[in-house]
Amino acid sequence: MNPPTATLPVVVIGAGPIGLAAAAHLVERGLEPLVLEAGVGAGSAVREWSHVRLFSTWAEVVDPAAEKLLAPTGWVKPDGATYPTGGDWAQRYLQPLADVLGDKVRFGARVTGVSRLGRDRVVDADRERQPFTVRLVHADGAEERITARAVIDASGTWASPGPLGADGLPALGERAAADRISYRVPDLRDDAVRARYAGRRTAVIGSGASAFTALAQLADLAADAPGTHAAWILRRGISGSTFGGGEADQLPARGALGLAAKAAVDDGYADAVTGFRTDAIERDADGRLVLVAEDGRRLDPVDEVIALTGFRPDLTFLTELRLGLDERLQAPVELAPLIDPNVHSCGTVYPHGVGELSHPEKGVHLVGMKSYGRAPTFLAMTGYEQVRSIAAALAGDHAAATRVELTLPETGVCGGAGLFDEPEAAQADGGGCCATPGTLQIGVGAPAASGGC
Known part of the structure; x- marks a missing residue:
């Protein structure tokens, strides 16, 4: 120089x-x-x-x-x-x-x-x-x-948040539906934000720590506001690693975050929709949003969408x-x-x-x-x-x-930030990484995801 x-x-x-x-x-x-x-x-x-x-x-x-x-x-x-x-x-x-x-x-x-x-x-x-x-x-x-x-x-x-489209581009109709889409974890302490989701059906799209946080927060809201429900949209199937490292995570709060999200699903506050790659968003006659997959599948209408796609x-x-x-x-x-x-x-x-x-x-x-x-x-x-x-x-x-002067923890979900102090829940049972696309409810009496690699 x-x-x-x-x-x-x-x-x-x-x-x-x-x-x-x-x-x-x-x-x-x-x-x-x-x-x-x-x-x-x-x-x-x-x-x-x-x-x-x-x-x-x-x-x-x-x-x-x-x-x-x-x-x-x-x-x-x-x-x-x-x-x-x-x-x-x-x-x-x-x-x-x-x-x-x-x-x-x-x-x-x-x-x-x-x-x-x-x-x-x-x-x-x-x-x-x-x-x-x-x-x-x-x-x-x-x-x-x-x-x-x-x-x-x-x-x-x-x-620069990622769009809804599974191809990395905004889904058709995504910009037109911007008034119903958030790309951030909502602050449910704010009365106006809370009213936006209370008693309504919300699609949460994403599989990382931010999505876990949103699911857990919506589950808490559902306890106070009946009718609050989430449709959790995943591009892949449910597997043993879907909810992170759980109790094996060397960052305990990171593991607890995944377990809190699993509890939201297990307790019936959210349905997991797997193998769904969003291609378009449409409005129905009542103004609600309908997500359409690239294979033509259509989900039941939702009032709001929280896009946490990275x-x-x-x-x-x-x-x-x-x-x-x-x-x-x-x-x-x-x-x-x-x-x-x-x-x-x-x-x-x-x-x-x-x-x-x-x-x-x-x-x-x-x-x-x-x-x-x-x-x-x-x-x-x-x-x-x-x-x-x-x-x-x-x-x-x-x-x-x-010289390397750092040793980092391993296992679990590594990205984002989230809750840490939710009640402990059981770790996810092992499942296949190749589960068939579909809509399933994971809870008491519900069939577990299956499949193998």
Whole structure:
């Protein structure tokens, strides 16, 4: 790196948990970070699911370098054995961390493009000697260009939820039905939101931790509001791993989340509809929504749809950079084989660092949820290890950069956040991964899913 470039800041995009941790590690290494956040405060995306409880404890969601920055300020570390909500995480940790970083964090600054100064994606000549140029728009509409020695993109995937369509595209009629579709776990503490689902039939589409959370919350609502019911839509069949790792999960709250979802089905608050790949959404004569599968099957009408089909990275502002991304996951090519759900179960998360997160464009790194592309297996601890390694590499400490300093828990459902303190329920019996598509109720006296691989 040429001397003028070396004096520039490292731009970090996003003031969420991983972006702020990146800044803390850069400060620890004597490097100057500049965090650009589109929202008005730290953890803007986290605050949007402030009602949801994490399945990781406080001890697992506080970054060590960040804790060192906070300690001299009189910050009181929360009890490491307890579980924060998203709101707790933002208010008691992320905002104080941003406050400590001071003018190293800018809010209301939305990044609209990243490139090399004077070099578009095509130009080779002297490319690596040029600093990065970061274009941003402030809340008042004013534009600015910042030059940087390196760029760490921790902008996450929250703003890009997956659509209903099983082909990755919006289902026919999905946009027209937008007034009845939510892509987030609803906050049933809000009276208006609660009224939207109380006494109504809701389709919950998805098979991860967010879907588990929604099912458990709707089951709780049904106890107070008769007539509340869920149709749980799965693209695959019911199997022994459908509800996660249960009591075998090394993150107990993550296992309990799956068991809470199973209890919602077992207790009759939800019907599981398997092998259903949504192709279209139609309205019936009463204005209710009818989901239509690609094989032509039609479900009974529902009043609302909660689509929890994962997230995807927004790469639009990185198009002038030379990124090496896997063609399936849109994750870095070296990382993708370690997290590919086509190959690995969700039961193992692999710690990794700068080696797996590097691109043909040297000096740019996608971290956090964004680094996982469309894979659902991310944990905060993984992101903290990522930025520790990257900061070490930027500081020239290659031994530390290549060293793995993290051991992660295995088994169970790895992605998302959810409930943790629901009553325990029995673990799912073994079932086949190849169950025939159909609609079934799993409960007392109901037939269990069957099949074999």
